[in-house]
Amino acid sequence: xxxxxxxxxxxxYGAVRAVRGISLSVPEGAIVxxxxxxxxxxxxxxxxxxxxxxxxxxxxxxxxKPIANLSPNQIVKRGVALVPEGRKIFKDLTVKENLxxxxxxxxxxxxxxxxxxVVFDLFPRLEERQRQLGGSLSGGEQQMLAIGRGLxxxxxxxxxxxxxxxxxxxxxxxxxxxxxxxNRERGTALLVVEQNVHLALRNAxxxxxxxxxxxxxxxxxxxxxxxxxxxESYMGVRH
Amino acid sequence: xxxxxxxxxxxxxxLYALTAVAVVVVFRxxxxxxxxxxxxxxxxxxxxxxxxxxxxxxxxxxxPLVILCSMLLGVLVERLVMRPIADTDWLTLFTATLGVxxxxxxxxxxxxxxxTKAFPVTFDAKPISVFGTLVSEGHLFNMAWAVCIGxxxxxxxxxxxxxxxxxAVTDDPETxxxxxxxxxxxxxxxxxxxxxxxxxxxxxxxxxxxxSPEMMDEVLxxxxxxxxxxxxxxxxxxxxxxxxxxxxxxLAGGYLGAHYKTATAFAMIVVLLTFRPKGLFGIQARxxx
Numbered sequence: 001x002x003x004x005x006x007x008x009x010x011x012x013y014g015a016v017r018a019v020r021g022i023s024l025s026v027p028e029g030a031i032v033x034x035x036x037x038x039x040x041x042x043x044x045x046x047x048x049x050x051x052x053x054x055x056x057x058x059x060x061x062x063x064x065k066p067i068a069n070l071s072p073n074q075i076v077k078r079g080v081a082l083v084p085e086g087r088k089i090f091k092d093l094t095v096k097e098n099l100x101x102x103x104x105x106x107x108x109x110x111x112x113x114x115x116x117x118v119v120f121d122l123f124p125r126l127e128e129r130q131r132q133l134g135g136s137l138s139g140g141e142q143q144m145l146a147i148g149r150g151l152x153x154x155x156x157x158x159x160x161x162x163x164x165x166x167x168x169x170x171x172x173x174x175x176x177x178x179x180x181x182x183n184r185e186r187g188t189a190l191l192v193v194e195q196n197v198h199l200a201l202r203n204a205x206x207x208x209x210x211x212x213x214x215x216x217x218x219x220x221x222x223x224x225x226x227x228x229x230x231x232e233s234y235m236g237v238r239h
Numbered sequence: 240x241x242x243x244x245x246x247x248x249x250x251x252x253x254l255y256a257l258t259a260v261a262v263v264v265v266f267r268x269x270x271x272x273x274x275x276x277x278x279x280x281x282x283x284x285x286x287x288x289x290x291x292x293x294x295x296x297x298x299x300x301x302x303p304l305v306i307l308c309s310m311l312l313g314v315l316v317e318r319l320v321m322r323p324i325a326d327t328d329w330l331t332l333f334t335a336t337l338g339v340x341x342x343x344x345x346x347x348x349x350x351x352x353x354x355t356k357a358f359p360v361t362f363d364a365k366p367i368s369v370f371g372t373l374v375s376e377g378h379l380f381n382m383a384w385a386v387c388i389g390x391x392x393x394x395x396x397x398x399x400x401x402x403x404x405x406x407a408v409t410d411d412p413e414t415x416x417x418x419x420x421x422x423x424x425x426x427x428x429x430x431x432x433x434x435x436x437x438x439x440x441x442x443x444x445x446x447x448x449x450x451s452p453e454m455m456d457e458v459l460x461x462x463x464x465x466x467x468x469x470x471x472x473x474x475x476x477x478x479x480x481x482x483x484x485x486x487x488x489x490l491a492g493g494y495l496g497a498h499y500k501t502a503t504a505f506a507m508i509v510v511l512l513t514f515r516p517k518g519l520f521g522i523q524a525r526x527x528x
Contacts, residue, residue: 023402050417052416052417071421071422072416072417072418072419073419075419076418076419077419081419082417082418084414084417087416088411088413088417090410090411090415091410092405092409092410093403093406093407093410094408095404097403097407100403101403101407101415101418101420102402102418104400104404104418104419104420105419108442113485127481142450153419178284217316
């Protein structure tokens with residue numbers, strides 16, 4: 001049984017039906033990519049999973065138990081955390097306080113302390129700046145903080161919404177290196193929404209391609225890497 | 240003379256600060272300008288009389304009971320009035336607090352009467368010398384309480400999980416929700432805090448102004464002026480604004496004549512908003528990334 005399973009999920013973005021019957025699954029400990037052009041419904045899919053938008057049809061299951069339309073607080077408690085698009089750091093909170101808010105739904109003090117350590121080892125820059133305000137960090141540091149904040153929930157599934165957006169290539173590769181390390185060492189499954197096809201196909205083991213709210217292509221990334229033209233034609237990018 | 244005027248101005252200002260801070264705390268987490276903040280304090284003062292006179296309780300037994308009741312009043316207003324309309328626009332919310340203002344005025348008048356009552360506990364006007372300046376015992380007592388409350392708030396917002404979460408909700412309610420912070424509970428907590436601050440405002444002010452349904456009306460307005468002074472988002476700004484107003488109106492009252500007292504607060508806000516429309520500390524612009 002997969003860790004996360006979506007079956008014919010439909011959800012709205014505002015008044016628009018942005019997700020029109022999506023089925024996908026994320027196996028335990030896997031890295032899965034969700035690709036698609038702007039407006040394909042990627043972010044709405046992630047928001048439906050974490051409880052921020054209501055689903056109108058279909059099922060979302062975590063470990064075989066339905067989680068659709070639970071509150072975000074309950075879904076975080078069940079082990080799903082989100083790294084939002086545009087990072088959405090609390091800019092008037094310090095780095096340490098931002099991390100603490102990731103752990104809001106938890107009560108295990110010792111475990112939380114241990115997870116600060118994990119994040120600081122992963123991103124030493126955050127430890128140096130732990131007393132600085134989130135708003136004073138650079139874009140790359142904010143992305144690290146957003147990932148760290150997600151990890152503080154001690155998720156089994158981390159949802160990442162465009163983690164490469166607006167970052168320099170060298171920062172992007174260090175961030176994806178950190179994500180692979182999280183996946184390898186903690187067994188955290190990752191569902192990554194990306195517009196950068198190359199990056200996603202290089203890092204994930206399985207990918208889904210969305211177009212106007214539906215999945216049009218899916219498969220192991222090895223296979224999709226060979227058919228890159230198909231993927232790119234759907235994405236509307238040329239290289 | 241000047242030193243005394245400043246000291247008693249600071250004492251009055253620290254009471255305005257209790258209202259100003261409550262206005263800021265509620266506004267920045269709910270977008271609501273709470274017109275009923277003064278009435279929370281007025282109800283607290285009446286309850287103080289009830290506990291002291293009718294139940295013959297001692298002051299330090301009365302105080303926690305009043306705090307509890309006042310926090311409960313804040314929570315009830317949130318649950319019964321504000322939450323059902325939480326998704327409407329600011330004008331509806333603002334008008335709802337005006338409704339609460341009139342209801343609480345009416346209820347207090349109906350239960351306890353419209354005439355003013357003396358608070359059973361008063362302080363000696365007997366002055367004490369502090370660094371060569373004479374200050375009345377009551378003023379010292381009020382300032383000491385205000386400082387303690389300020390400290391408690393600082394520690395709460397800086398070191399407790401719920402305090403940090405309240406700031407996170409101020410910063411970005413959408414994201415706070417996505418991170419698993421129960422925003423509705425935090426909003427409830429915000430209104431409880433408004434009640435907590437109102438309890439002190441009411442009890443500390445009661446010996447000075449007499450207790451009546453209208454006792455807080457002027458203080459409320461000055462609390463707003465102080466909150467706007469600080470930019471509506473900043474707690475230190477609101478405190479500074481309140482102290483400045485307290486001192487300025489006291490000096491105006493002392494040197495220009497008593498009837499200039501209230502006008503001073505408004506003159507100050509007009510001047511400030513002319514030159515710094517965003518308040519002393521600036522209303523934070525919501526930065527879009």
